Amino acid sequence: MLVPGRRAGFDRAVERYFGGLYRYAYWLCRNRWQAEDVVQESLLRAWRAWPALREERALRSWLFTIVHREHLRAAARAPRSENDGGAEEPGYHPDPGGTLDMEHALQALPDDSREALLLQVLGGFSCAEIARVLGASEGAVMTRLTRARQALRRQLGAADEATGTAREARKA
Amino acid sequence: MNCFEFRRAAMLDPRRLDTEALGHAERCQACGTMLAEALELEAQIENALHIPVPHGLRERAVRNALETPRISRRQALAAGLALAATAAASLLWRRDDPLALAGIDFVVFEEAQAILDAKPADPVALQRAAVQTGIVLPAQLGELRYVGTCPFAGTTAHHVVLKTAFGKATLLLLPDRPLGARLIASARGLHAAISPTTGGSVVIVADSSRGIARIETILKSG
Numbered sequence: 001m002l003v004p005g006r007r008a009g010f011d012r013a014v015e016r017y018f019g020g021l022y023r024y025a026y027w028l029c030r031n032r033w034q035a036e037d038v039v040q041e042s043l044l045r046a047w048r049a050w051p052a053l054r055e056e057r058a059l060r061s062w063l064f065t066i067v068h069r070e071h072l073r074a075a076a077r078a079p080r081s082e083n084d085g086g087a088e089e090p091g092y093h094p095d096p097g098g099t100l101d102m103e104h105a106l107q108a109l110p111d112d113s114r115e116a117l118l119l120q121v122l123g124g125f126s127c128a129e130i131a132r133v134l135g136a137s138e139g140a141v142m143t144r145l146t147r148a149r150q151a152l153r154r155q156l157g158a159a160d161e162a163t164g165t166a167r168e169a170r171k172a
Numbered sequence: 173m174n175c176f177e178f179r180r181a182a183m184l185d186p187r188r189l190d191t192e193a194l195g196h197a198e199r200c201q202a203c204g205t206m207l208a209e210a211l212e213l214e215a216q217i218e219n220a221l222h223i224p225v226p227h228g229l230r231e232r233a234v235r236n237a238l239e240t241p242r243i244s245r246r247q248a249l250a251a252g253l254a255l256a257a258t259a260a261a262s263l264l265w266r267r268d269d270p271l272a273l274a275g276i277d278f279v280v281f282e283e284a285q286a287i288l289d290a291k292p293a294d295p296v297a298l299q300r301a302a303v304q305t306g307i308v309l310p311a312q313l314g315e316l317r318y319v320g321t322c323p324f325a326g327t328t329a330h331h332v333v334l335k336t337a338f339g340k341a342t343l344l345l346l347p348d349r350p351l352g353a354r355l356i357a358s359a360r361g362l363h364a365a366i367s368p369t370t371g372g373s374v375v376i377v378a379d380s381s382r383g384i385a386r387i388e389t390i391l392k393s394g
Contacts, residue, residue, distance in 0.1 A: 022230075039233055043237040099219060106220060145183070149210075
């Protein structure tokens with residue numbers, strides 16, 4: 001399917017994918033301000049390169065690839081600041097404690113495992129698509145995803161155990 | 173499908189299991205329990221990853237993308253060639269020019285006193301002098317630290333001290349001093365260039381020739 005009019009197509013793509021692109025940038029940078037820069041620069045690149053886009057079905061992976069590359073460029077320009085001091089927008093989480101444990105567990109993942117997991121969960125990509133975005137083999141992506149989930153289960157299990165122990169200690 | 177194959181598929185993506193895997197989970201209680209836990213973990217991951225998007229960011233990003241002017245490859249190439257030609261010309265024109273040297277001497281020996289003796293700056297007069305000289309002083313030049321007038325090489329110069337990204341720089345606007353070609357000099361650890369303008373010339377003195385080139389580029393583009 002050919003891509004429709006440039007501005008209309010761009011608006012529609014932004015409308016549809018912006019949330020995922022921003023979140024992907026945020027979890028790559030782990031800093032809100034850097035993520036904002038990355039996503040803004042990525043949209044600028046996407047708009048400029050739009051005429052080169054031939055097929056709309058490639059759009060999603062194309063956009064995520066741009067964000068991924070822009071993140072690498074930004075990281076090469078300036079070292080990552082690990083924490084932005086809680087500058088995240090306030091949001092509602094039904095289980096703030098559990099979410100915090102999960103955030104710590106996600107941040108503790110090796111970069112390559114986290115990147116693959118982000119693309120799968122936020123972008124909804126298959127292993128083959130993730131492999132293309134990251135420039136890795138499909139087998140490597142499968143290994144990274146499995147290891148990511150194993151690590152999360154391990155870490156969250158440990159966090160649950162620690163919480164339970166603390167609760168029992170308080171009771172005693 | 174056996175339990176091992178099922179678990180491998182579930183660890184890869186528990187939300188996209190095929191019918192064979194789902195059938196196995198229904199038949200095998202242990203794998204069914206494992207799938208329920210895996211889906212719960214998936215929900216937790218998704219919940220944690222779905223941080224809110226900053227308010228107004230999408231609109232800002234789109235506006236930024238649509239409004240940022242694009243420099244075409246041809247323009248970039250032309251600019252690169254012009255820069256290379258300027259650099260080559262500068263290398264060929266290495267002889268220290270007396271007027272450019274006078275600019276350096278002014279900065280070294282007279283500038284401090286000129287600033288001490290200065291009356292309050294008159295930005296309107298500076299703008300007028302800039303127009304008369306045929307240049308504009310865009311904000312990206314840097315921070316204006318001092319503005320005044322001073323005698324220089326038999327004429328009155330409009331003296332500007334700037335704090336730029338490349339360090340301190342001095343400009344002497346000479347509306348009454350037309351020039352045929354660019355002149356340069358280096359002495360006392362400083363570099364100077366005098367660039368012809370449409371209404372006269374401008375002396376630029378800075379710590380580095382790179383800083384001077386940058387200022388000249390900004391003055392020309394302004």
